[in-house]
Amino acid sequence: ANSAQLTLHSTFAATEILAFRKKLKENTEKLGLPNITIKDIITYAVSRALIAHKDLNAHFNNDSIRRFTNAHIGIACDTERGLMVPTLYNANLLSLPEIAVQTKDLTSACKAGTINPDLLTGGTFTITNLGTLGVESFTPVINPPQTGILGVCSITERTKNGATYPAMGLSITFDHRAVDGAPCARFLQDVAWKLENFSLTIAGI
Numbered sequence: 132a133n134s135a136q137l138t139l140h141s142t143f144a145a146t147e148i149l150a151f152r153k154k155l156k157e158n159t160e161k162l163g164l165p166n167i168t169i170k171d172i173i174t175y176a177v178s179r180a181l182i183a184h185k186d187l188n189a190h191f192n193n194d195s196i197r198r199f200t201n202a203h204i205g206i207a208c209d210t211e212r213g214l215m216v217p218t219l220y221n222a223n224l225l226s227l228p229e230i231a232v233q234t235k236d237l238t239s240a241c242k243a244g245t246i247n248p249d250l251l252t253g254g255t256f257t258i259t260n261l262g263t264l265g266v267e268s269f270t271p272v273i274n275p276p277q278t279g280i281l282g283v284c285s286i287t288e289r290t291k292n293g294a295t296y297p298a299m300g301l302s303i304t305f306d307h308r309a310v311d312g313a314p315c316a317r318f319l320q321d322v323a324w325k326l327e328n329f330s331l332t333i334a335g336i
Contacts, residue, residue: 134273135307138302140301141316141320143299144296145169146327149169149286151329151333172227172326174219174234175230177202179325179332181204182201186198187278187279187318189310190276190277191275192276201222201255202223202255203222206219210242211242216251218250219237254274256279257273257280259281262284262299266284268300270282273306279306279310279318280303280304282304285299286298301319
């Protein structure tokens with residue numbers, strides 16, 4: 132049977148990750164860092180969150196679920212040859228600079244058409260980013276046999292208690308045969324918390 136795909140949408144306050152990235156950018160040369168993007172920061176947070184939400188770090192085949200110990204994250208990449216999804220293996224074990232370097236290498240190889248086909252397999256969860264194209268909310272499509280995919284949306288200005296802040300949208304599509312809505316909602320909450328409190332996340336707390 133085909134997967135039963137459902138999507139949940141949420142937003143988080145991007146204030147901390149924007150400030151964190153600004154600080155990184157100002158000190159990139161001094162610290163000898165690669166260019167670290169907002170998407171790299173999100174990948175870091177997602178990779179850590181997936182370990183506690185194993186039904187989303189999984190494959191669903193023939194009515195059985197296979198959960199993985201480490202997060203092998205597919206990075207959706209738009210190329211002239213169409214959509215390609217190279218895999219960032221063991222992303223939960225990588226530092227933020229390692230995620231940045233490996234993601235850039237993978238996406239560059241996809242765009243150049245030189246990607247090793249082996250690197251297009253083995254993903255346990257996928258992240259796709261339409262936020263840079265100004266999309267505020269969308270329904271990402273699962274990459275079978277994975278059970279989930281996270282869509283990263285654009286930043287919009289929101290007002291809460293009279294104060295304006297940058298809100299970033301996240302959309303998760305999940306296979307309802309393998310995982311229910313409530314655990315996916317908790318995963319989104321976890322990712323949002325990790326991003327809103329990124330200084331704690333990066334400290335391993």
